[in-house]
Amino acid sequence: MTAAPEGVAARAADAVRLPDPWASEAVTVVMPTYNEAENLPTILAALFALPMPGLRVLVVDDSSPDGTGELAERLAAEQYGADRLSVLHRTTKDGLGRAYVAGIGHALEQGAAFVVQMDADLSHPPEAVPQMLGTLLSTQADVVIGSRYATGGELADNWSLHRKFLSAWANLYVRVLLHMRIRDVTAGFKIWRRETLAAIDVASVASNGYAFQVEMNYRTVKRGLKIVEVPIRFEERRDGASKMSLAVQLESALMPFKLRRGLSRKG
Numbered sequence: 576m577t578a579a580p581e582g583v584a585a586r587a588a589d590a591v592r593l594p595d596p597w598a599s600e601a602v603t604v605v606m607p608t609y610n611e612a613e614n615l616p617t618i619l620a621a622l623f624a625l626p627m628p629g630l631r632v633l634v635v636d637d638s639s640p641d642g643t644g645e646l647a648e649r650l651a652a653e654q655y656g657a658d659r660l661s662v663l664h665r666t667t668k669d670g671l672g673r674a675y676v677a678g679i680g681h682a683l684e685q686g687a688a689f690v691v692q693m694d695a696d697l698s699h700p701p702e703a704v705p706q707m708l709g710t711l712l713s714t715q716a717d718v719v720i721g722s723r724y725a726t727g728g729e730l731a732d733n734w735s736l737h738r739k740f741l742s743a744w745a746n747l748y749v750r751v752l753l754h755m756r757i758r759d760v761t762a763g764f765k766i767w768r769r770e771t772l773a774a775i776d777v778a779s780v781a782s783n784g785y786a787f788q789v790e791m792n793y794r795t796v797k798r799g800l801k802i803v804e805v806p807i808r809f810e811e812r813r814d815g816a817s818k819m820s821l822a823v824q825l826e827s828a829l830m831p832f833k834l835r836r837g838l839s840r841k842g
C-alpha cells in the first residue's frame with residue numbers, strides 16, 4: 576500500500592539521524608521530472624523534512640505540459656527558498672539520461688559534494704537518503720545504490736506482474752552480459768561522491784532510460800570503484816503516467832552489447 580502524503584513526510588522527519596558533520600554535508604538531489612505536478616509537492620515536502628540541513632534539490636524539468644516546472648519555481652519562491660530548491664528548465668523532452676547529464680553537471684558546478692539520483696514519482700523512499708549517505712561514508716564506497724534486490728529490499732505488491740518480470744529479466748540480462756555483480760543494476764536511486772562522477776566522466780555518458788543507469792554502473796566497475804547496495808522498498812508510482820516506452824526498452828536491450836564492444840563514447 577502507498578502511504579498518504581503526510582505519511583511520506585512524517586517518515587522522512589523520523590529518518591536515521593547522522594552525526595555531524597555528515598548530517599550537514601552538501602548533498603544535492605537531482606530529480607528529473609516530466610508531468611509530475613501531482614507528485615512534486617509531496618516528494619519535496621518529504622525531502623525537506625529530512626534531518627539533513629545541507630540538502631538541496633535540483634528539479635530538471637523538460638517543459639512539462641502539466642506545469643511541473645512552474646510549480647517547482649513557485650515552491651522555490653514561496654516555500655523552500657531558492658538556496659534549497661532550484662529548477663533547470665530544458666526545452667525538449669529527450670529522455671532521462673540527457674536530463675541527468677545536464678542536472679548532475681549543474682549540481683557539481685554549484686558545489687555539491689554528493690549527488691542523489693531520484694525519481695519524482697514517490698517510488699524511491701526519501702527516508703532512505705540519510706542511510707544511503709551514512710553507508711557511503713562509513714563503508715568508503717564510491718557510490719551507494721538504493722536496491723530493490725539486495726537482501727531485505729522489497730518491491731511493492733501492486734507493481735504489475737509484467738513490470739516485475741521485465742525488471743527481473745533486465746537485471747539478469749545485464750548482469751550476465753556485462754559480468755556485473757550488482758543485484759539491482761537498473762536502479763535509479765543512488766548517491767554518488769562528486770569524485771566518482773568526475774572519475775567516470777558523467778558528461779560523456781551517452782545512453783538514456785534504464786541504459787543510462789547501466790552505463791553509469793559499468794563505468795564505475797570498469798574503473799575499479801566500490802559500489803555498495805542498501806536495501807529499499809520500491810513503491811509503485813503514486814500518480815501521473817509512466818514514461819516507460821518501447822524505445823527505452825529497446826535501448827536497454829542493445830546497450831549492453833555496445834558497452835561490451837566499447838562503442839559507447841568513453842566506455
Ligand SMILES: Nc1nc2c(ncn2[C@@H]2O[C@H](COP(=O)(O)OP(=O)(O)OP(=O)(O)O)[C@@H](O)[C@H]2O)c(=O)[nH]1
Nearest residue numbers: 607608609635637669670671674694695812817818
Ligand atoms: N526531465 C525528464 N524527466 C523524465 C523523462 N522521462 C522520465 N522522466 C522522469 O524520470 C523519473 C522516472 O520516470 P518514470 O516514468 O517513473 O519511469 P519508470 O519508473 O520506469 O516507470 P513508472 O514508474 O512505471 O512510471 C520520473 O521522475 C519522470 O518524471 C524525460 O525525458 N525528461
Ligand SMILES: [Mg+2]
Nearest residue numbers: 694696698812
Ligand atoms: Mg517510476
